[in-house]
Amino acid sequence: MYKIIKKKVLNPTVTLMEIDAPMVARKAEPGQFIILRTDENGERIPLTIADYNREKGTITIIFQVVGATTEILNHFEEGDSLHDFAGPLGRATNTEGKKKVAVVGGGVGCAIAYPVVKKFHEQGAEVHTIIGFRNNELVILEDEFKENSSKMILMTDDGSSGTKGLVTDALKKLIESGEEYDEVITIGPLIMMKYVCQLTRNYDIKTIASMNPIMIDGTGMCGGCRLTVGGKTQFACVDGPEFDGHKIDFDEAIARSATYKPFERMIHDDICKLYEAEVI
Amino acid sequence: MAANMSLIKNEMPAQKAEIRNKNFKEVTLGYVKEQAIDEAKRCLNCKNRLCVTGCPVQIDIPAFIKEAAEGNFEAAYQIIVKASSLPAVCGRVCPQESQCESKCVRGIKGEAVAIGRLERFVADYHNANSVDKAARPLTNGHKVAVIGSGPSGLACAGDLAKKGYQVTVFEALHLAGGVLVYGIPEFRLPKAIVQKEIDTLKDLGVEIQTNIVIGKTISIDELMNEYGYEAVFIGSGAGLPNFMNIEGENLKGVYSANEFLTRINLMKAYMDNGMTPIQKGQKVAVIGGGNVAMDAARCAKRLGAEVSIIYRRTEKELPARLEEVEHAKEEGIQFLFLTNPIKINGNEDGWVNSVICQKMTLGEPDASGRQKPIPIENSEFLVEADCVIMSIGTSPNPLIKDTTDGLATHKWGGIITEEATGLTSRKGVYAGGDAVTGAATVILAMGAGKNAAAAMDLYISGIEV
Ligand SMILES: Cc1cc2nc3c(=O)[nH]c(=O)nc-3n(C[C@H](O)[C@H](O)[C@H](O)COP(=O)(O)OP(=O)(O)OC[C@H]3O[C@@H](n4cnc5c(N)ncnc54)[C@H](O)[C@@H]3O)c2cc1C
Ligand SMILES: Cc1cc2nc3c(=O)[nH]c(=O)nc-3n(C[C@H](O)[C@H](O)[C@H](O)COP(=O)(O)OP(=O)(O)OC[C@H]3O[C@@H](n4cnc5c(N)ncnc54)[C@H](O)[C@@H]3O)c2cc1C
Ligand code: SF4
Ligand code: SF4
Ligand code: FES
Numbered sequence: 001m002y003k004i005i006k007k008k009v010l011n012p013t014v015t016l017m018e019i020d021a022p023m024v025a026r027k028a029e030p031g032q033f034i035i036l037r038t039d040e041n042g043e044r045i046p047l048t049i050a051d052y053n054r055e056k057g058t059i060t061i062i063f064q065v066v067g068a069t070t071e072i073l074n075h076f077e078e079g080d081s082l083h084d085f086a087g088p089l090g091r092a093t094n095t096e097g098k099k100k101v102a103v104v105g106g107g108v109g110c111a112i113a114y115p116v117v118k119k120f121h122e123q124g125a126e127v128h129t130i131i132g133f134r135n136n137e138l139v140i141l142e143d144e145f146k147e148n149s150s151k152m153i154l155m156t157d158d159g160s161s162g163t164k165g166l167v168t169d170a171l172k173k174l175i176e177s178g179e180e181y182d183e184v185i186t187i188g189p190l191i192m193m194k195y196v197c198q199l200t201r202n203y204d205i206k207t208i209a210s211m212n213p214i215m216i217d218g219t220g221m222c223g224g225c226r227l228t229v230g231g232k233t234q235f236a237c238v239d240g241p242e243f244d245g246h247k248i249d250f251d252e253a254i255a256r257s258a259t260y261k262p263f264e265r266m267i268h269d270d271i272c273k274l275y276e277a278e279v280i
Numbered sequence: 281m282a283a284n285m286s287l288i289k290n291e292m293p294a295q296k297a298e299i300r301n302k303n304f305k306e307v308t309l310g311y312v313k314e315q316a317i318d319e320a321k322r323c324l325n326c327k328n329r330l331c332v333t334g335c336p337v338q339i340d341i342p343a344f345i346k347e348a349a350e351g352n353f354e355a356a357y358q359i360i361v362k363a364s365s366l367p368a369v370c371g372r373v374c375p376q377e378s379q380c381e382s383k384c385v386r387g388i389k390g391e392a393v394a395i396g397r398l399e400r401f402v403a404d405y406h407n408a409n410s411v412d413k414a415a416r417p418l419t420n421g422h423k424v425a426v427i428g429s430g431p432s433g434l435a436c437a438g439d440l441a442k443k444g445y446q447v448t449v450f451e452a453l454h455l456a457g458g459v460l461v462y463g464i465p466e467f468r469l470p471k472a473i474v475q476k477e478i479d480t481l482k483d484l485g486v487e488i489q490t491n492i493v494i495g496k497t498i499s500i501d502e503l504m505n506e507y508g509y510e511a512v513f514i515g516s517g518a519g520l521p522n523f524m525n526i527e528g529e530n531l532k533g534v535y536s537a538n539e540f541l542t543r544i545n546l547m548k549a550y551m552d553n554g555m556t557p558i559q560k561g562q563k564v565a566v567i568g569g570g571n572v573a574m575d576a577a578r579c580a581k582r583l584g585a586e587v588s589i590i591y592r593r594t595e596k597e598l599p600a601r602l603e604e605v606e607h608a609k610e611e612g613i614q615f616l617f618l619t620n621p622i623k624i625n626g627n628e629d630g631w632v633n634s635v636i637c638q639k640m641t642l643g644e645p646d647a648s649g650r651q652k653p654i655p656i657e658n659s660e661f662l663v664e665a666d667c668v669i670m671s672i673g674t675s676p677n678p679l680i681k682d683t684t685d686g687l688a689t690h691k692w693g694g695i696i697t698e699e700a701t702g703l704t705s706r707k708g709v710y711a712g713g714d715a716v717t718g719a720a721t722v723i724l725a726m727g728a729g730k731n732a733a734a735a736m737d738l739y740i741s742g743i744e745v
Contacts, residue, residue, distance in 0.1 A: 023497050037454060041548065043555040044454070068555060084454040086491035216547065216556075219452050219493055220677050221462075221519040222539035228530060233523060238679065252530055255630030259532045263557035 001081035002036075005058055010140040013065045014108055015074050016050070022057030024049075024087045030115035031093030031210070031242055034059060035218045037084040038076065043069045046215045046237075048112040049088060059087070062111030062140070068268045075275065089218045090241045093208075095119050098182045100126040102174065103149075104167050104196050106188025107133060112210055113187045114141050114148075121148040128174060128181070129153070132167035132192070136160035168195050175203050183208060186245060190254045197245035209245035211236045213257060227253050284321035287390030292397055297610035301581050304466045304550055307607055308372075313351075316401040320349035323393045326385055331395060334383035337727040339363040341380060341395055348398055357406040360399060365435040365730065368407060368473045369460060370723050371400030373571075375601045379723070407476055414483045420444035422740050425509040427494045427680070430458020431722045432713025433515035434477060435729030436736075441484040443737055448509070449486060452493040455546060458517055459714075460722070462546040463538070465575050467582070468604070471545075495683035500709060511708045511736045514695060515729060518676045518714035524567070528624025529670065533559060533632040537568070537576040537671035544579050561585045561667025565635050567621055568671030569593070574604040576669045577613050587613045588663065592620040592640050592653040616663070618642070620655065624668055635663045676715050684709075694718055702732035703739075710736055 006018035024034060033048045051060035065074050076082070093116050101120055105113035110131045120127045129149040133139050134157045146152045153170045154162030163170065171184070186196040187210040200207040213225045213236050220238040227234055230247035234240065293309040294300070300307050311319065323345040331341045340359050347356035360367045374380070376396035384392035422445050426433045429451040437447045455461050457474045482488065492498060494516070503509045521536035523529050540558070543549040547556035564580040566573050569591035577587045589608070591598065594617050598605055609615070616637070623636040639659035642651035676693040688696040688705035695704055695711040702710040712728025714720055 023492065027497060041553055041555060043547065084491050086452065086454070086493060087497065089493065089496055216539065216542055217453060219519070220679060221521070222542050223521040223523070223536035224539040226523075226530060233525070233530065252630075256530065256532055258630075259559070260557040 001083065002085040003081045004076055004078050007076070007078045010062065011138050013138070014062060014111070014140050015065070016060060016062045016111075017073075017076075018058045018060045019082065019085060020057060021059045021085050021087075024059050024085065025052045025054050025057045028052040028059060028088040029092030030095070030119040032088035032090050033218075033241065034061065034085055034087030035089060035215065036061075036073075036082050036086075038069065038072050039083045042072070042083060044084070044216055044218070045069045046089070046212070046218060048115075048210075050111045050114055051118075052115075059085075062108065062114075064108035067264045068270075071268060071272065071275075086218065090237060091239070093119065093185070093242060095123055095125070098125055100128075100179075100181055102128045102130065102171060102179070102181045102184045104171055104184060104186040104188070104192075105129070105131045106167055106192040107138070108140075109188030109192075109210075110141055110145070113185070114144060116185055116187070117145060118148045126150045128179065130155065130167045130170045130174075132156070132170075132188070133161070134158070166195075167192065168199050171196065172199055175200075175205070181205055184245075185242075186210070190250060190257060193245065194250035194254070197248070197250070201246050207245035208242050209248055211241050211243060211248070211253065213253060214259060227256070283324065284318055286322060289322075289391045289394040289397070290315045290319040292394075297607075297612070300467065301578070301611035304582055306470050307467050310404055311397060311401045313405075316353075316398060317349060317351060319394050320345045320398055322386060323349065324385065328385075330383040330385060331380045331393070334380040335363075336379065336721075336723045337363045337730070339380075339399070344402065345393065345395070345398060348402055353402050353405040354410065356402045360402060364723075364726065365438050366431055366477060366722065366726050367399050368403035369431070369469060369477070370726070371396050371398075371403055372469055373464065373601070373721075374723050375721065377602045407473070414480050416483065416485045417442055417444045419446055419485070422446065423448070423507075423509050424511045424513070424736060424740070425450060425503045425507075426513045426515060427500075428452075428458060428515035428517055428713075428715070429456035429478070429488065430515055430517050430713060430725060431460065432517075432715075432725035432729035432732075433458065433513065434481060435726040436513045436515060436712070436733045437486045437729075438481055438484065439730055439733035440736065441481065441486045443733075445737075445740075447486045449481075449488045450492040450494050450498070451488065451490045453546065454490050456488050456490060458515075462542045463572065463575065465541065465545055465579055467578070468575065493679070495679040500680070500684045500687075500706075504708060510740050511710065513702070513729070513732050513736065514680060514704070514709065514711035514715055515713045515725070516677060516680055516715045518674045518693075518719045520675045520677045520693070521670070522673045522675060523670055524621065524672060526621060526623055528626055528632065531624055531626040531632040532630050533561065533666055534624060534668045534670065535559075537566075537572045537669050538674065540576050540669050541572070541579065544583075550579070550583060558583065559667055561665070563665045564588070564667045564669065565590055565621075565663055565665035566669045566671055568673070569598040569600060570671065570673075571600045571604060572674075573669075573671035574600045574608050576671050578604075578608055578611060580667070580669065581611055581613060585667070588616055588665075589613060590616045590619050590621060590635070590637060590663065592618065593642065593650070594618060597650055618653070620653065621668075622660070632665060632668050635665050635668060636660055637663055674714075674719050676718065680715075692718065700731065701735035702728055703735060708739065
């Protein structure tokens with residue numbers, strides 16, 4: 001069992017938890033993820049390692065409530081325990097030798113981007129961070145990003161915080177103003193990553209996208225997480241989750257991510273009803 | 281005792297096909313005592329013991345059947361477990377028709393003795409009637425690690441624990457059992473049987489740590505250098521699914537058999553309270569002809585689909601167990617033989633809607649001795665399907681190879697070992713089962729685990745001297 005040491009609500013749909021998982025904490029690196037199950041009959045869901053503390057033996061996760069399992073998880077409190085917690089899975093971000101990078105995060109993807117930004121910063125790289133959210137209410141980790149970036153740009157769809165517009169607008173502006181990046185790293189909704197990659201392709205800037213397809217085992221056993229990269233099938237859980245963004249077939253990934261939409265909606269509604277019933 | 285000279289086996293009681301193809305309960309119900317005794321009496325207790333030569337772990341078949349014929353089922357059980365750690369499992373899933381029973385002299389004229397069914401009966405009888413818990417052996421103070429909790433790992437752990445070793449099994453998934461829990465469905469191998477085997481190991485003092493991915497959470501070097509394990513057994517299986525690399529394989533609705541079966545078996549997607557989704561196809565096409573294909577097809581059937589199995593050779597070459605093929609047919613699964621998919625088509629939403637297939641013919645025998653399937657030109661035809669399950673084999677997962685320096689493997693991924701002992705190119709590191717042979721059978725994996733356990737014991741005691 002894996003105890004929840006800390007729980008913090010970051011915004012109405014995004015929650016941070018620090019979990020006691022010493023075996024995972026020993027090895028965790030930015031870019032890697034874990035797979036958890038809340039309880040005995042639970043689904044296996046992957047979440048990125050947002051932070052880790054090797055001495056304390058803890059892993060921080062930041063998740064957005066989007067469906068049944070994240071809803072259930074969000075009802076867990078400090079002191080409760082998760083049934084399963086396996087990791088660290090996937091390959092770590094390759095930060096070596098990069099002097100200047102732009103990290104582009106969107107929505108809850110910013111939680112995934114944070115440890116990457118931090119690691120680049122700690123290595124002395126110049127990091128320009130662009131984070132985008134729908135509105136002011138949803139902004140997370142603003143201070144943390146500021147602290148670890150040489151330049152931080154906050155974008156919102158409606159302009160309620162930072163600059164109004166898309167992350168791609170901000171990135172384009174930086175590039176056009178003459179900033180030269182060794183690499184752009186993008187993490188967020190598939191559609192956002194697709195447009196970031198389209199943009200950087202025009203400027204021929206190497207771009208890494210962190211993919212989040214549907215997963216089960218996370219060990220390369222089911223092939224459910226497969227995507228096409230450079231015309232070849234790759235398993236995101238073991239070959240990724242980060243890939244060369246200019247080679248990813250985003251349209252296929254977007255289609256595949258919708259496989260269980262109707263089922264998910266149904267289960268989520270049931271779970272919500274269950275919690276409502278408990279409240280009454 | 282009068283021998284039973286009937287030419288045919290006692291029939292296995294089973295759920296009716298049209299009922300069982302809608303539920304996940306076990307298909308075959310097992311002999312009752314009288315049937316078991318009657319069947320056991322068909323054995324001639326031959327001097328030559330040909331049947332034994334057909335069993336990969338050389339169970340003393342005539343001896344256990346003799347006890348069974350006299351109603352001494354516990355004595356029969358004790359004979360079997362000298363050679364096998366998983367009789368309730370192997371009695372159910374061994375391909376008996378190509379192993380023990382293929383050699384039985386009664387098979388020359390009539391049907392072979394139903395060795396597998398008897399083995400199952402004896403094991404089930406023991407499990408139902410024996411109350412004693414396995415006594416925990418005195419510890420010998422040595423620590424060994426087992427990677428993977430499939431049949432090879434379980435057998436290895438059990439034998440070492442019985443010798444007093446402190447054994448830890450590391451399993452990547454949240455549940456122990458390997459393919460026995462995530463692959464083979466409940467209706468063929470009830471999960472309670474696997475759980476019972478695991479509980480027995482725990483009684484013996486084996487510690488099972490789930491959620492540990494060796495190569496990620498801990499490496500083999502760390503196990504040996506930091507955690508103090510004196511020897512390691514790798515029983516990580518061959519879980520990496522192969523695809524055909526044809527167009528359309530990544531459409532929605534195309535699964536690897538591993539994914540489809542894992543969702544259903546491990547994640548219980550077929551149960552009402554299952555949280556993990558599974559697509560309930562209307563028309564399912566399963567590509568392949570092994571046990572895995574049969575299992576996927578029969579699961580899809582139970583979820584309500586019309587199911588076809590597409591196989592490039594003929595019925596004769598189907599690698600699946602005979603009983604599974606028969607059961608699949610009875611349950612209403614269609615077979616398209618001498619057929620190979622060449623492209624998967626999808627609709628505008630990215631969902632699969634059909635498979636373009638090609639007719640095949642059999643040519644000259646290939647390296648495996650089987651006739652090679654050759655495509656017939658201009659024979660393309662369409663098979664409608666809203667779900668396609670690729671079941672064309674698996675290979676060993678590279679995770680351990682990639683994270684263990686000096687561990688020699690074949691090009692195709694299998695770990696290279698010394699055949700009799702399972703010793704790898706690394707001192708103190710042994711391996712067995714599908715990780716070494718590629719996808720094979722439960723009994724071979726189990727046997728490899730036992731052999732390695734014996735070798736590991738010698739290795740560790742040798743150091744002591
Ligand atoms: C490597 C990786 C890292 C991730 N990191 C984070 C993170 O740090 N924070 C975060 O909020 N989310 C993260 N996700 C996404 C997260 O796994 C899903 O939001 C979660 O599984 C949704 O589960 P649910 O039951 O609540 O929602 P559902 O209603 O089941 O699904 C909602 C959405 O999540 C996707 N999804 C559902 N099940 C899975 C699954 N098993 N694997 C992947 N996606 C799934 C669906 O396609 C759908 O778009 C990550 C995904 C991957 C693959
Ligand atoms: C659907 C299906 C049906 C089958 N039907 C039959 C049948 O009827 N009869 C028959 O004889 N055989 C059958 N087989 C084959 C048989 O199940 C296998 O040959 C056998 O299970 C192999 O045993 P194993 O111990 O080598 O590996 P597995 O059973 O594959 O177990 C390996 C275990 O190791 C774990 N693991 C892998 N990597 C790591 C890691 N890095 N760290 C920690 N743990 C790890 C895996 O999660 C898994 O639990 C079938 C196989 C399948 C898939
Ligand atoms: S273990 Fe398998 S091959 Fe050996 S006797 Fe039993 S059923 Fe036959
Ligand atoms: S070969 Fe057949 S009849 Fe002879 S001992 Fe073996 S099982 Fe009995
Ligand atoms: S999640 Fe199963 S192979 Fe990647």
